[in-house]
Amino acid sequence: MRYLMQKVVFFLVSLWAAMTLNFVLPRMLPGNPALAMFAKFQGQLNPEALRALKLEFGFSNQPVWLQYLNYLKNMLTLHWGLSYTYFPTPVLTVIEHSLPWTLGLVGITTLIAVVLGTILGIYIAWRRNGILDTTLPVSTMFLQAMPYFWTGTLLLFLFAFRYHWFPLGHAYSPNVMPGWNTPFVMSVLRHSILPAITIFLGSASGWIIGMRNNMINTLGEDYVVFAEAKGVSNWRLMTRYAARNAILPQITSFALAMGLIVSGSILTEEVFSYPGIGFQLTNAVLSQDLPLIQSAFLIIAVAVLLVNILVDFLYIRLDPRVGTRGGVK
Amino acid sequence: MARQYEPIASAPSTPAKSPTHPPSRLKSLSRIMVSSRKSTVGVIIFLFFVLMALFAPLVAPYSPTSTAFSANLSPSFAHLFGTTAQGQDIFSQFVYGARTTLLVGLGAGLLATVLSLLIGITAGYRGGWIDTILNFLSNIFLVLPGLALLILIESYVHQSSPAFNGLIIGLTGWAWGARVFRSQTMTLAQRDFITAAKLSGASNLRIMVSEIMPNMTSIIASNIMYACLAAILAESGLAFLGLENVNSVSWGTMLYWASQGDAMLTGAWWWFVPPGLGIALVGLSLVLMNYAMDQLTNPRLRELSRRQRRMPHA
Numbered sequence: 001m002r003y004l005m006q007k008v009v010f011f012l013v014s015l016w017a018a019m020t021l022n023f024v025l026p027r028m029l030p031g032n033p034a035l036a037m038f039a040k041f042q043g044q045l046n047p048e049a050l051r052a053l054k055l056e057f058g059f060s061n062q063p064v065w066l067q068y069l070n071y072l073k074n075m076l077t078l079h080w081g082l083s084y085t086y087f088p089t090p091v092l093t094v095i096e097h098s099l100p101w102t103l104g105l106v107g108i109t110t111l112i113a114v115v116l117g118t119i120l121g122i123y124i125a126w127r128r129n130g131i132l133d134t135t136l137p138v139s140t141m142f143l144q145a146m147p148y149f150w151t152g153t154l155l156l157f158l159f160a161f162r163y164h165w166f167p168l169g170h171a172y173s174p175n176v177m178p179g180w181n182t183p184f185v186m187s188v189l190r191h192s193i194l195p196a197i198t199i200f201l202g203s204a205s206g207w208i209i210g211m212r213n214n215m216i217n218t219l220g221e222d223y224v225v226f227a228e229a230k231g232v233s234n235w236r237l238m239t240r241y242a243a244r245n246a247i248l249p250q251i252t253s254f255a256l257a258m259g260l261i262v263s264g265s266i267l268t269e270e271v272f273s274y275p276g277i278g279f280q281l282t283n284a285v286l287s288q289d290l291p292l293i294q295s296a297f298l299i300i301a302v303a304v305l306l307v308n309i310l311v312d313f314l315y316i317r318l319d320p321r322v323g324t325r326g327g328v329k
Numbered sequence: 330m331a332r333q334y335e336p337i338a339s340a341p342s343t344p345a346k347s348p349t350h351p352p353s354r355l356k357s358l359s360r361i362m363v364s365s366r367k368s369t370v371g372v373i374i375f376l377f378f379v380l381m382a383l384f385a386p387l388v389a390p391y392s393p394t395s396t397a398f399s400a401n402l403s404p405s406f407a408h409l410f411g412t413t414a415q416g417q418d419i420f421s422q423f424v425y426g427a428r429t430t431l432l433v434g435l436g437a438g439l440l441a442t443v444l445s446l447l448i449g450i451t452a453g454y455r456g457g458w459i460d461t462i463l464n465f466l467s468n469i470f471l472v473l474p475g476l477a478l479l480i481l482i483e484s485y486v487h488q489s490s491p492a493f494n495g496l497i498i499g500l501t502g503w504a505w506g507a508r509v510f511r512s513q514t515m516t517l518a519q520r521d522f523i524t525a526a527k528l529s530g531a532s533n534l535r536i537m538v539s540e541i542m543p544n545m546t547s548i549i550a551s552n553i554m555y556a557c558l559a560a561i562l563a564e565s566g567l568a569f570l571g572l573e574n575v576n577s578v579s580w581g582t583m584l585y586w587a588s589q590g591d592a593m594l595t596g597a598w599w600w601f602v603p604p605g606l607g608i609a610l611v612g613l614s615l616v617l618m619n620y621a622m623d624q625l626t627n628p629r630l631r632e633l634s635r636r637q638r639r640m641p642h643a
Contacts, residue, residue, distance in 0.1 A: 014469050021478070026485050138367070138617075145612025147562055149569050150584065150605030157593050157601075256471065256505075263476030267566050271588075281477065282570050285484040293484050300477045308472050 007312045011305055018301035022294045023071050027064075049082070075298065081291035085284065091295045094280060099299065101171050102276030105192055106265045109199045117204045118250060121211025122243045125219065137212065140205035148264040152198040152271035159194060166194050169273035195272045202264050203257065210253050214246035221245075248319055255311040258304050266300075371617025378611050382427040389421035393578045404599050411599045414590035422583055423603045429579035431611065433495035433564045438557030440499030442506055442549065445556075449510025450537050454518055464511065470504035475559075476566060483572040491564065491577050498563045506552045513545050551622040554615040565608050580604035 059067065074080070080091040124133040143151070159165045167173065172187040218224060219242050227241050266278030273279065277296055284292035381388055391398075395417065402412040410419035452463035482497050483489060517523065518541070526540050542549070567573050568581025571589075575582055587593075587601040 010465075010468065013465070014472055017469050018473060021473075021481070025482060141616045142609065142613050145558065145562075145616055146609040147565055147569070147605060149566065150601070150608065153584070153588070153593070153601055153605065157598060161593055161596070259472060259474040262474045263563075263566070266476055266480070267569065270570060278477075281480060285480055286571060288484075290484075293481065297477050297481045300474050304472055304474050 003316065004313070007309055011309045014305050015302065018298060018305075019072060019075050022075075022298060023068055026290075049088075080295045083284075083292045084289040085287050085292065091291045094292060095277065095295055095299055098275055098277045098280045101274060102265060102269070102278060103303075105195055105269075105274065105276060106199065106261060109196045110203065110261055112196075113200050113204045114207055114250070114254065117207025118211045118247065121208045122215055122238065122246070124208070125212040125215030125246075126238050126242075128216065133212075137205075137209050140208055143201045144203075144205035146202070147267070148198055148202045149267040149271050151201055152195065152268050155194050155198060156271060167191050171275050191272075191274075195268050195274050198268045198271070199261065199265055202268075203261055206253065206257060207250065211246065211250055214249050215242055218242045218246045248315075251311060251315060251318065255308045258307045262300055262304055365620055367617045368619075368621035371614045371620070374610055374614035375618060378427055378431060378607070378614070381424055382431045385424045385428050389418075389424040391418040391421045393417065393422040393425040394576075395421075401595060401597060403597070410603050411597065413586060413600060414592075414595075415586075419583075419600055419603065422578055423580070423607065425578045426580045426583050426604060427607060429491050429577060430561060430565060430581065430608065433491045433498075433579070434561030434611075435557050436492075437495040437499040437502065437560035437564065438553055440496070441502040441556045441560065442553045444499065444503035445506025445510055445552065446542070446549065448503060449507035450514045450541060452507070453511040453514025454533070454537055454541065456515075460511075463507070467504040467507040467511075470501065471508065475501060476563060479563060479567060480570070480572065483567060488574045489572070490574055491568075491579055494564050494567055494573055495560070498560045502556060502559055502563070506556060509548060509552060510545065513548055514541055517541050517544055547622050551619050554619045554622070558612050558615045561608060561611060565604075580607050 055070070062070070078092055080095075082088050083091045083094050086094055120132075120136065124130065124136055127133055156168065160168045167190060169191075171191050172178070172184060173191070176183045176187045178184055224237065224241050227237055232241065262278075265276070266281060268274070269276045269279040270282050277300060280292060281296035281300070283289075284296060396415050398408065398412045398416045398418060400412060400414050400416040402408050404411045408418050408420060410423060412418055413422070448463050448467060452460045452467075478501055479494075479497060482501075483494075486493065514537075523536060523540055526536050531540070564573070565579070565581030565584070568577075568579055569584045569588070571585050573579070573582060573585075575585060581604075583604040584601055587597075587604075590600070592598070592600040
């Protein structure tokens with residue numbers, strides 16, 4: 001129970017830290033860039049709307065601590081203001097429209113990468129020094145050292161421009177009606193394949209190599225050696241004895257890798273003009289859309305934090321030692 | 330960008346014999362580096378790019394910013410990698426871009442490692458409330474999505490210089506290293522030689538610097554490599570998004586201009602292939618060099634590989 005409490009407290013403090021960063025950053029830098037951004041939109045918004053926006057983001061003549069409290073309250077109650085770029089659409093609506101794309105793309109791809117990577121890792125550790133074991137880690141590491149946006153660019157160039165197998169970008173073709181109909185679903189799938197491959201190539205290496213190392217560690221444990229001596233079948237030895245225990249550290253890496261995957265997906269979305277949250281964040285920065293910048297950052301941070309806390313909860317179920325240890329250092 | 334994974338264990342074709350009395354640190358380091366084929370290849374690739382960056386003015390035939398040439402030329406002897414839509418020589422840009430990218434990446438990686446050492450060793454050695462606070466801080470930095478945070482900072486600083494980007498990448502990228510150093514320090518701090526140093530009256534600072542740090546050299550080296558890799562990827566990512574001064578010459582900005590100049594529509598693959606390949610090769614060289622470090626850091630994996638060979642499972 002204490003472990004759970006610690007995790008919840010950590011979640012809340014990190015959330016607070018992310019929101020505070022949003023508040024402090026524009027005030028910390030010289031010349032208050034946030035106010036400059038507001039000034040830029042002076043002509044486009046009517047003064048009332050601009051004043052309301054500033055108040056929502058805590059820019060007023062009040063003392064700083066009061067501005068801060070107001071800001072926190074607005075963030076927590078989802079009063080995130082209006083987007084400049086999509087004026088007068090509320091930022092919340094923009095987020096609502098882009099979040100599902102990212103969740104779908106990144107979520108499904110990551111799931112595939114984890115499952116496939118783990119299986120491959122188990123296999124190459126089992127066939128240590130085999131052909132796959134000597135080639136796969138190095139080749140996937142090269143893929144991992146490739147920047148996501150470059151992998152994406154190459155795929156796009158080859159398979160969309162040269163061979164026209166896939167569309168050039170966006171999430172679905174403008175000719176289909178969004179909804180649960182076959183043409184739309186097929187269009188979404190077709191548009192998501194290249195970005196998905198990009199994210200998969202960038203992240204699979206970690207799962208393969210991580211699992212391989214864990215497997216090699218557990219394969220050397222005495223209980224595995226004993227089981228082999230006892231005559232347990234190879235398949236059973238590999239899956240039930242070794243892999244089962246080697247998977248645990250993978251789950252910890254999952255929580256940590258989430259931040260990296262999200263970073264990669266921001267770049268991937270930019271390459272493919274995929275209308276997810278990362279695409280919105282980059283565009284908001286380029287068009288100086290302060291409310292959207294802040295909210296997009298917050299929602300990305302919250303998503304990563306949520307995955308982390310879910311993994312922590314899952315871990316208790318999988319590894320009973322964790323919950324009973326009392327405190328975790 | 331995968332500093333979170335345990336470095337891979339290489340199965341050394343010729344197991345590195347650790348000399349009982351290493352002649353000198355530098356000599357033993359170079360011996361380790363060439364001990365396996367993988368790390369040797371890594372060293373060669375890395376040195377190649379470092380030398381190219383160092384001698385950029387000699388290697389590059391033209392100025393990287395000169396727009397004196399015809400635009401959109403395909404590769405030829407005069408222009409090895411062709412020219413950009415603005416009429417710049419891509420090969421010269423590539424050579425000079427290596428300078429910026431390597432300098433920023435290595436600088437930011439070193440800065441991040443120094444910060445992680447400071448924070449990690451202090452937290453692990455001092456313990457108590459100092460540890461609680463520092464550890465909490467590193468955990469927060471660990472879960473906040475790095476690139477999103479960098480983009481957020483960039484949104485308030487327009488067209489920042491590559492050096493500034495290196496600075497913020499270093500300042501935000503220390504968390505993983507700090508965590509590794511902290512746990513390593515915690516195990517070291519209980520060893521006898523630390524107690525002996527304490528009894529002989531050595532100050533805390535002295536123990537941290539001259540007793541603990543030398544005992545994790547290989548972990549530090551491995552961390553530097555991963556931190557540099559992460560920094561290079563982050564810097565080029567920012568530059569690609571157009572958040573770095575677009576007039577600077579780095580591999581990231583080259584890719585930015587390639588996408589702005591519709592290199593893809595015109596089929597000018599020679600514009601966007603070299604800079605990306607450069608990033609990937611430098612990254613690969615860092616990962617490969619890390620193989621050598623693993624032989625020191627992870628003797629357990631090495632030992633197992635021998636046992637494994639005696640008793641193959643498959």
